[in-house]
Amino acid sequence: MDYEVVIGIEIHAELRTQSKLFTYSANQFGGEPNTRVDPITLGLPGVLPVLNETAFEYAVMAGLALGCSIAPYSKFDRKHYFYPDLPKGYQISQYDLPLCLDGGIAFDVDDEERFCRIRRVHLEEDAGKLVHAEGLADASWVDFNRAGVPLIEIVGEPDLRSPAEAIAYWRAVKEILEYLGVSDCNMDEGSYRCDANISLRPVGESELGTRAELKNMNSFRFVQAALEHEIVRQREILQAGGKVVQETRLFDVDSGTTRAMRGKEEAHDYRYFPEPDLVPMEVDSAWVEDVRSRLPELPRARRNRFVAEYGIPDYDAGVLTAERPLAGYYEQVARESGDPKAASNWIMGDFTALLRDAGQTVEETSVRPEALASMIRLIADGTISGKIAKTVLEQMVSTGKAPERIIEEQGLVQVSDTTSLDAWVTQAIEENPGPVSDFRGGKDKALGFLVGQVMKLSRGKANPQRINERLRALLSGGGA
Numbered sequence: 001m002d003y004e005v006v007i008g009i010e011i012h013a014e015l016r017t018q019s020k021l022f023t024y025s026a027n028q029f030g031g032e033p034n035t036r037v038d039p040i041t042l043g044l045p046g047v048l049p050v051l052n053e054t055a056f057e058y059a060v061m062a063g064l065a066l067g068c069s070i071a072p073y074s075k076f077d078r079k080h081y082f083y084p085d086l087p088k089g090y091q092i093s094q095y096d097l098p099l100c101l102d103g104g105i106a107f108d109v110d111d112e113e114r115f116c117r118i119r120r121v122h123l124e125e126d127a128g129k130l131v132h133a134e135g136l137a138d139a140s141w142v143d144f145n146r147a148g149v150p151l152i153e154i155v156g157e158p159d160l161r162s163p164a165e166a167i168a169y170w171r172a173v174k175e176i177l178e179y180l181g182v183s184d185c186n187m188d189e190g191s192y193r194c195d196a197n198i199s200l201r202p203v204g205e206s207e208l209g210t211r212a213e214l215k216n217m218n219s220f221r222f223v224q225a226a227l228e229h230e231i232v233r234q235r236e237i238l239q240a241g242g243k244v245v246q247e248t249r250l251f252d253v254d255s256g257t258t259r260a261m262r263g264k265e266e267a268h269d270y271r272y273f274p275e276p277d278l279v280p281m282e283v284d285s286a287w288v289e290d291v292r293s294r295l296p297e298l299p300r301a302r303r304n305r306f307v308a309e310y311g312i313p314d315y316d317a318g319v320l321t322a323e324r325p326l327a328g329y330y331e332q333v334a335r336e337s338g339d340p341k342a343a344s345n346w347i348m349g350d351f352t353a354l355l356r357d358a359g360q361t362v363e364e365t366s367v368r369p370e371a372l373a374s375m376i377r378l379i380a381d382g383t384i385s386g387k388i389a390k391t392v393l394e395q396m397v398s399t400g401k402a403p404e405r406i407i408e409e410q411g412l413v414q415v416s417d418t419t420s421l422d423a424w425v426t427q428a429i430e431e432n433p434g435p436v437s438d439f440r441g442g443k444d445k446a447l448g449f450l451v452g453q454v455m456k457l458s459r460g461k462a463n464p465q466r467i468n469e470r471l472r473a474l475l476s477g478g479g480a
Helices: 053-065 163-180 220-239 285-293 299-310 314-320 324-337 340-358 369-380 386-399 403-410 418-431 433-440 445-457 464-475
Strands: 003-014 077-080 090-093 100-109 112-125 129-132 140-143 150-156 192-202 212-217 247-252 257-263
Touching: 003 163, 003 220, 053 100, 053 112, 053 150, 053 163, 053 285, 090 112, 100 163, 100 299, 112 163, 163 192, 163 220, 163 299, 192 220, 212 220, 212 257, 220 247, 220 257, 299 314, 299 324, 299 340, 314 324, 314 340, 324 340, 324 369, 340 369, 340 386, 369 386, 369 403, 386 403, 418 445, 418 464, 433 445, 433 464, 445 464
Parallel strands: 212 247
Antiparallel strands: 003 150, 003 192, 077 090, 100 112, 112 150, 129 140, 192 212, 247 257
16 A cells, blocks of 8 residues: 655744843853843742743744744643653743744755745743763753753644655755844754644645654754654554554654654644733734835745846855855845846855865855955956956955955966967967877867967967967967
8 A cells, every 4th residue: 555644844933032031041052051141031939921022023034034924912821741851841932823823835845846835923932951961870950051041833734745845845944034133043052943743644645644753853854754754664564464653753863763752632632721920912903014114035036036147046045045045145246236146156166165274154254245246257368267256256255355465466467469368379379289280180178278378378368269260370370
């Protein structure tokens, strides 16, 4: 029997606020354990939470960007479970009246568009972190620095049909949140992670199969591996006539397999009830429209516009819009240089490589977009060759100097006058009789070798196009 894979992703993204969701303690990764805490974070008796207004606005921004409607009335709830990293014995979250509802986003898989519906986006506080002591199998420590950090949970519908689709969707949401600036989505620090629900059902069936939940993962590679393993595991169970058990499972990185963690909880297991210490939220529609008007152009829309407006390939547009600062940098270079494709080539190639080697980002580099655009214009008007430009760009990244100044200081102007070129061309012809004979015998490839020899003699300063012209003229017996 053939089975269809059904996957739903629940994404947790920490919001990039200065303080925690209900208190003044710093929302900052790391630090000495239990130093970013306070009575509210620790859940001490008699304390009252106060909602972080910025976190609330960020959640609305995310909801709008993910195609959701914003609920005019929303509230917080207490989600009860007992675990050492949850100091109050409950998590302040949202249950039946979430902030954002009924959204969805388009994304691409193998150049084909897919769509995943989003059931809800709600606000909640993060839990603390358990640190398992090395060498002490029965001991763990608790760090509450992360407790109370604002999270949004993005609950997707089970619309994904393969691990590749799940990863593409998860990436697409990450790009959107980064463009908004509401989360840094730093997966190494755990600020962007997901739970993946996966089940199999016979092809043609509409009823969902029994699902397993893969819990708390923060790596594209590991999520894909975990989903692929779970497909194999569940298919083997079903083909043998068994039944898949609904449970939470963990992915073992070393073995590449999943293992049972606990039975899957249902909503009633958490004994939700309204949070009595926080008033319900009434959301003004005019304010929501003001927030909507301030949203940036989102990555997918920007990609499509780059292709249409600048005529660059889909691949280039995808690379250049992956990060908002890079997209803005490219767009300014493309406009000021007048050559969008050359701008794309330089930024995706040498420029990015040089920044990586220097440990810089486009936000940190001293090479302003107008300077890179100027260098591209200098290539176009013949002032410098592409080869010289590589040297110029290296100097621009390392010194921050303008390309014109570097060219003047180092005498890098491209040579195009016939007298100088003919001296180098003649020398190359005299020193390479074999390739000269090959070219005259009809082997055009030999000309490329001779052009390279002239470039070597000129130390890269000769105009390659003019070299080609002079070689052909002199080798065919012409002169001028």
